[in-house]
Amino acid sequence: MRALGVVVVLLASLLSPAASPATASGGHEVTYDRHSLSVDGERVVLWSGEFHYFRLPSPRLWRDVLEKIRAAGFNGVSLYFHWGYHSPAPGSYDFTGVRDVDRLLRIADELGLYVVARPGPYINAETSGGGFPAWLKDLDGRARSSDPDYTAAYRDWLGRLNPIIARHQVTRGGPVIAYNVENEYAVNVDTAYMQDLQDQARAAGIDVPIVHNNCCDGDLANWSSGPGAVQIPGVDDYPVGFDCRAPDAWGQGAGVTRRLRDDGPVYAAEYQAGAIDLHDAGYDACRDLTGPDFMKVFYKSNVIESGATMFGYYMAYGGTSWGWLPQPNDVYTSYDYGAAITESRQLTPKYDEFKRQGYFTTTVAPLAKTDPAPAPVPADPAVFTRARSNPDTGTQFVLVRHPDRRTTADVATELDWSTPDGRYRVPVRVNGRDAKVLVAGYDLGGQRLVWSNSEILTHVEVSGRDVAVLYGRDGEQGSTVLRYASEPTVRVLDGAVRASYSGGDLRLDYTHSGLARVLVSGAGRPPLLLLLGTDETAARFWRLDTGRGPVLVRGTSLARSAAVVGDRLVLRADTDRADEVEVFAPVGRLSVGGRTVHVRRTASGSLLGSLPGPEPVRLPELTDWRHRAEPPGAGGSGWVTADRTTTASPIKPKTLPVLYSDDYGFHQGNTWYRGRFTATGTERVVSVNAITGRRGQYLVWLNGRYLGSAAGGTESDAEPVNPDPGRGDFAVPEGLLTAGRQATLTVLVGNMGHNDDWTADDVRHKQPRGLFGVVVQGSGAPISWEVRGSRPNDGERGPMNTGGLLGEREGWHLPGGGRGWSAPPAVAEPGVSWYRTEFRLDLPRGHDVSVGLRFEGEPPRDHRVLIFVNGWNMGQYLGGLSPQRDFVLPEGVLAEHNTLTFAVIATEQLRGGPGPVRLVTLGNHRTGADR
């Protein structure tokens, strides 16, 4: 069961405005009302995290990451689908291998994750063209409008993708619970287009609710009413922004999701769960900016202040913008995003916080239907409270924090709290940037929770007994009050807990420290094992669904899944060190990773055993480098005459012919240009304009002589458009050209990826790449141009893997890599030098080892490195131009025998090759044979 115990069947859901029919056998009905989604009448709080399959070119690791997302307490994932990733050319689509989204949706289904499908056509997502295929730049019609040529293009894309999504809907027994049209479509809008996207979806059999992620407050379109309106309009919110240089300087963003429709749930479509590294602070700083204290304060505030019951946390796992996936103005290769799960798939303290909040949200069913309620008044106004309550159960949820979220004060006070079970003075404390959601009047399994100032992690029923985990900050006072008709028997099994009984209330008082254990029995209720932890000890628990109901596991670095087989719990779990493992399950035996674990029964009724840690990893050195030069403009075939005088780009070139690479079908990576003219001998300066995107560059040769390099233009937001972008002036060396003889100008222009179209104005994403203008000062001779760039596709690696270097066209980056390699020279000439080596990995079996490539030493300013692993372009090392020095190499791309190839583009003579580089272990976990 996907809905994790959310069992509140209500008449209201039958009256909801949209009822998606359960069409096929195994299908379920999806409905909604102003409080929440429901599946077959059971309310669901949709707690989902965003994942980009296109940023992890390894379907086997999709399962790994989705298991980690599931284990964090998420019950859903939000998935963008990337048009350009699937389409090298108009009418050409690929949904196989690393683009097999049918497989992706099957995995989500197998793991019990709901899916919010987000097929664009425009997705933004800091990816090249905002997800548009680069060939879309060649259309005349305005993108994101109902212009006919754009319409034909997106209908083709959706016509292929929608049927895949449709067959995986909840209504057909699959995971897709909602369908997101467009992306933050707020300005320059076209309602006919917005409506057509929905009509296309419906025609393809999409019958789950259609949603949209609205970007901005104010008067902009939000699709909550009128033509083009969606059923559940949601809101994107990044309340602390993207400046990771100052992780403590939380801005003023309220972070409270607005209600946009009265007849649907409040939907936090994208809620900040990390940040892009706009100012090169490094992603660890972004993880600090959006760390556990931010998550506590903003997420909990939002749950209670907005009443949202649909969440998409952006990102749960960011991944890698490998190949030419990055949108260059915002990101470099890594899209780690400072997320809870790192790019190398490691779990962070943010993951623990997601687990604490996600377990709570998906356990405590009354949270799915709440209305604002009077909040208990604190004795000290330095504490701020807000409350919601469930109108059917009366259960109350009280937010406690500082009035100003940025306050770091330590305030302890009391709430005057009228709970459903009586009025109480409840001690509370807010120490620093913290927030809590406290619960009163809750039927916790077979118990009655009157109130607690500890927070609820989760609870399960095991063999007729309730096991509940509550937690608070280490060292803070805690109290929990439970109701019993008569005095129950209380046994404190561990820790210091005082119990008192009076007037039907059992009150437990304690200080949060380690893990206290209290057994309460008798008095007409099922026994209760209460586990009272700290943030840290609570996060050691895992709740896993089995065919016999949910079970709890304490310990391991990740519990992936569990099954009850007879008297045995079959657990799939990882360890990153030797550790004890404790299970609360209706069994007497345990196996982990395919091996029986020796266990003993504890006083808590659980089973306790111990697990070994991982074996050490030994990685090979990278030695025996070979070298091959790519002479400027070399290679006979593949050149195309560049003679166009018009372009679909709204930005017109400075000189003719048009030399934009896209206009000649060269969409990715580097492009070579060759211009020939008859020299006069009076040439003085070659003036070049090239547009590359941020951090791009170009290099210029004349008659084989290197003239130098310049930074390419970016043209991201420039309004009005810069008339002289990426300008470089190169003096013509004396005597190089002879009057009457042919001269050859050779230029290598980088393309760092295509701009996005966030403002839907069609100008940004159609900003050209390549040469924008070339003038040879002192000469009036016409230049005849040829251009050669990327091939449209690279088979299994797809349309965005391979650029237009000669070595890429001829496969030097592929395993095998051809002949002509020799020992590296002491000094390589400016331009493109290829280096390659091979290495063999001997990783311990039954382990999940994350391997990376680390560039060491002083970050260079005079060269950059394109990294190919077994032919896969795993990104660009930009030296001093970006903070990234580690490149994650996923399993699947990595094999046992590997070829590592670098294309080094040097703007000066290169001494000593690409510089010190080595393989590093970015994570090592024992997983057992059955991962």
Ligand code: IPT
């Ligand atoms: C929001 C986009 O919808 C999403 O695709 C991504 O770009 C994200 O931002 C930032 O990482 S746009 C929001 C910042 C207004």
